[in-house]
Amino acid sequence: MSERINIQKTYKLFIDGKFPRTESGRYIKWVDSKESTLVNICRGSRKDFRNAMVAARKASCGWANRTAYNRTQILYRIGEMLEGRRDQFMAELVLQGLTKKQATAEIDSSIDRLIYYAGWADKFQQVFSRVNPVSLPYFNFTVPEATGVVGAIAPDDTSLLGLVSIIAPVIAGGNAIVILASESHPLCSITFAEVLQTSDVPGGVVNILTGYRSELIEHFSSHMDVNAIIYCGNEGSDRKLVETNAALNVKRVVHFPEQNWSKDQHQSPYHILKCQETKTTWHPVGV
Amino acid sequence: MSPIFATPIDQIGAQERVSRLSSRSIKKESKVQALHLALNMIDLTTLEGKDSPGKVKQLCYKASHLHDSFPGLPNVAAICVYPTMVPIAKKSLEGTGINVASVATAFPSGMADLQAKLDEVTSVVDAGADEVDMVISRGKFLRGEYQYVSDEIAKVKEACGDAHLKVILETGELVTLDNVRLASDLAMDAGADFIKTSTGKVSPAATPPVVLTMLEAIRDFQAKTGKKIGMKPAGGIGTAKQAIQYLVMIKETLGEDWLSPNLFRFGASSLANDILMQILKQSTGNYQSKDYFSID
Amino acid sequence: MSKTIKWEYSPAPEGTDHIKLKKQYELFIDGKFVAPNSGNYFKTINPSNEKMIAKVAEADKTDVDKAVKSAKNAYEKVWSKMPAKERGKYIFRIARLLQERAREFSVIETMDGGKPIRESRDVDVPLAAAHFFYHAGWADKLEYAFPGRKANPLGVVGQIIPWNFPLLMAAWKLAPALATGNTVVLKPAETTPLTAMKLAEIIQEADLPPGVVNIVTGAGKTGQAIVNHANIKKIAFTGSTDVGKYIMKAVAGSGKKYTLELGGKAANIIFEDAAIDQAVEGIIDAIFFNQGHVCCAGSRLYVQEGISDEVISKLRNRMETLIVGDPLDKNTDIGAINSKMQLKKIESYVKMGTKEGGSIFQSSCSLPNKGFWHAPTIFTDVSQSNRIVQEEIFGPVLAIQTFRTVDEVIAKANNSPYGLSGGVWTDKGSKIFKVTKDIRAGVIWANTFNKFDPASPFGGYKESGVGSEGGIEGLSGYVDLG
Secondary structure, eight states: OOOOOOOOOOBOOBBTTBOOOOTTOOEEEEEOTTSOOEEEEEOOOHHHHHHHHHHHHHHHHHHHHSOHHHHHHHHHHHHHHHHHTHHHHHHHHHHTTOOHHHHHHHHHHHHHHHHHHHHHHTTHHHHHOEEOOOSSSEEEEEEEEEOSEEEEEOOSSOSSHHHHHHHHHHHHTTOEEEEEOOSSSOHHHHHHHHHHHTTTOOTTSEEEEOSOHHHHHHHHHHOTTOOEEEEESOSSHHHHHHHHHHGGGTOEEEEEOSOOTTSGGGOOHHHHHTTEEEEEEEEEOOO | OOOOOOOOOOHHHHHHHHHHHTTOOOOHHHHHHHHHHHHHTEEEEOOOTTOOHHHHHHHHHHHHOSOTTSTTOOOOSEEEEOGGGHHHHHHHTTTSOOEEEEEESSTTTTOSOHHHHHHHHHHHHHTTOSEEEEEOOHHHHHTTOHHHHHHHHHHHHHHHTTSEEEEEOOHHHHOSHHHHHHHHHHHHHHTOSEEEOOOSSSSSOSOHHHHHHHHHHHHHHHHHHOOOOEEEOBSSOOSHHHHHHHHHHHHHHTOGGGSSTTTBOEEESSHHHHHHHHHHHHHHSSOOOGGGSOOO | OOOOOOOOOOOOBOOOTTOOOOSEEOEEETTEEEOOTTOOEEEEEETTTTEEEEEEEOOOHHHHHHHHHHHHHHIIIIITTSOHHHHHHHHHHHHHHHHHTHHHHHHHHHHHHOOOHHHIIIIIHHHHHHHHHHHHTTTTOHHHHSTTSOEEEOSEEEEEOOSSSHHHHHHHHHHHHHHTTOEEEEEOOTTSOHHHHHHHHHHHHTTOOTTSEEEOOOSHHHHHHHHTOTTOOEEEEESOHHHHHHHHHHHTTTTOEEEEEOOOOOEEEEOTTSOHHHHHHHHHHHHHGGGGOOTTOOOEEEEEGGGHHHHHHHHHHHHHTOOBSOTTBTTOSBOOOSOHHHHHHHHHHHHHHHHTTOEEEEOOOOOOSSSOOOOOEEEESOOTTSHHHHSOOOSSEEEEEEESSHHHHHHHHHOSSEESEEEEEOSOHHHHHHHHHHSOSSEEEESOOSOOOTTSOEEOEETTEESEESHHHHHHTTEEEO
């Protein structure tokens, strides 16, 4: 009796709520540590990034204008969907080299992190807004507002928790994001896109690319329509490149060193603020 | 009546404009010139229940003899009195060129029926009043009966004949600058020759934001119709400094055409002496004492 | 009755006999006034008559290094160890001293920079004192500014400020930096260094520990030395977007923090239902305040079509009442352009605007012969594609367009790489909230313009900058949250 042949998954990009192959037709061979599984990962290109940016820009305004309550529910929904697909993530995380115990912990943390930021989406504005006591007959108030479109280079050493820890605060704050997944651990990142796609996240709000960091980092940081760039990784030439290119259009730069993302200190409403602008409005008080 | 489109006025913005205008520093020759001009714009006023013929006579004398020991001073523009005092004032001022203004239309409240008001106007004009200072029906205005208010002004204007009509809005009772603007537009549309802030019997009387709002209404009315309407702030203007600030406001809002008693008056009772003191200070270099200026 | 008269305001110059100015200003390092390493001095002139006011020391790399050393030493040994409430008292003391000497500071600010005395007296100096006052109180209350976190100072902060609000910008920079426990090396602009040096005198009088504030004068090179100094933890800069970008590149990869207040090209939007006379006043304030040398100036005016004739006609009339001339005269509305270089830039933009097909109107004021002057100027018949609509002129030049719908005007307002400020004028409340929300800019003035307060955060979106100054948000740029 012959063994049943598995159906293998094609890992594609996630742009505008859809799963296209890279326009470049290129691929990266990915093999697990036991060399038992071979996957062809899309080698995303500059044009893929450009397309993702167009989608993100288009989606950003509508997302920012959703009610905070709605964003909260959608983030919660992402958590729900992730919870329901534990097995799949477990398998991929193990394939990527984690023990089952480690994988369970990473999935738990990722779900909890989504729920954490779901809870912040309708509160951070309240906590960080103010009415300022100006010395003139004016009502003056300050609110945080989404920066716009965020480009992000995800942490390389963690493929799920790191990705979630970057995406969640960015979209909780009403931004759209284009994120380059971990180069060495890409599988979960694409599978996470499937979670997003089934979680009522509007197309274009989150876009996930795979590919070579060394090839794409230049484009992420130099694109003139990116409002903020998040760079995860250690000090070095990449960070300098990102920060230098950020000057082109005065991008906000956020840097996270390699770190253990499971620690509680790496979740915070202050992370949401990193991709927020401060808007202050004045109006006279009179009759 | 033509439809009235309310022009909104932002109170804080108006106040800011006023404080900027009042920060003008008027010194030296420009101050002397302003003081003389202001003196010449005064409607010397007495509007009290206890007014007597004697007091009105004294006031009329003062109107043309402001401070005889200091020659070269102008006269005031007019004397403003109650209807019963018109004949006395008229007689006392004969030959001086100083006008007699009479309040009318059940001043200060305006609480009388239209016919009674018109009769009063006719009688003061017959008695020789050159100018009539009427009050609008604030109750009607505040109830939104703009047509009534407008018709009333138009009828009073008719009854005035050749006499100049000043329409008192009593801005202290209109409360908002939006109302002040609307009432100004309405009065000018209905035929006012002058618009005037207050009776002097209600506080606040003339305030700088109110006057600015009315001046802007006058300016816009001229742009629309070509007609030049006069302005008279009244009540609460007791110092030369205030008067000069109003002159600055006129100059920078309406231009120099309005720097004339033909188009601008101060309704005041104690202003003249303060201006006189300032004029003498400018001339002698010494600050003055009230003891040297007659209190009529 | 008498005829109308011509009534002109007599000159009303503010007296200058009470001010104390030295012939030469040194660097303020480690609590002392010291000569520059190079021995070089540059002149600072009065732009309204081109006369030299004083010579000012030019700091080079060695001087900057000395200043940073002093600041680092003061930070480590004194300032970071001092109880926060004591730190606050020093800042209160500076605020009070500044209030007491307000008149002297106003006059010097006007002489050195060309702005009308009315503005330096009523805006710059009182606001500068208010900034010290407001921030002083924060020193021992920072745990309430950042819930759940501890606010730690950064160390030595380098601050580079512009020439348009010399003293006020020094206050904006120094007050929050000191309140949060940092020490400072500050560089004023080379055309307007005097009030900063006078402030150094106050700082000395206030007995602030030596090295907590160091003030080094000079031009771009001095600034470069600050930006590139290894022991400076953060750069706070206000100035042009070009220099802001240069700073971003210079500190890239170094881990230095920065806040940048850069250029702007604010849209000022007037709807048909606005209070028009107040709006006209707002347009005037928006573009002619401080000769238009204001990064948040409302330099793009959008008027709804139905009222455009009325607004433009009123605007022209109002422009004719602006008094242009001697900045020290208390009646002057528009003073001198800050420098010859800036005047040339403005003039070239005006030429460009005409060449691009815009219709120009300038008030008929007469300009003095000596000094740098520019008449208040507006352009109509321009469009989004004109450079005078897109680029920051930093002068008294307004570009006017009309619009029909809310969506159209919001799209045009946001059609700019800048996002510092914006204005909206309408009597309708819900429209205000719609438009103020949709404009992508950090400060929105509704039914007003160009209002400032130390409690009110100020900062830009997009290429107008990074971070805020003022209010709680302004503090966050000077702390590490632990």
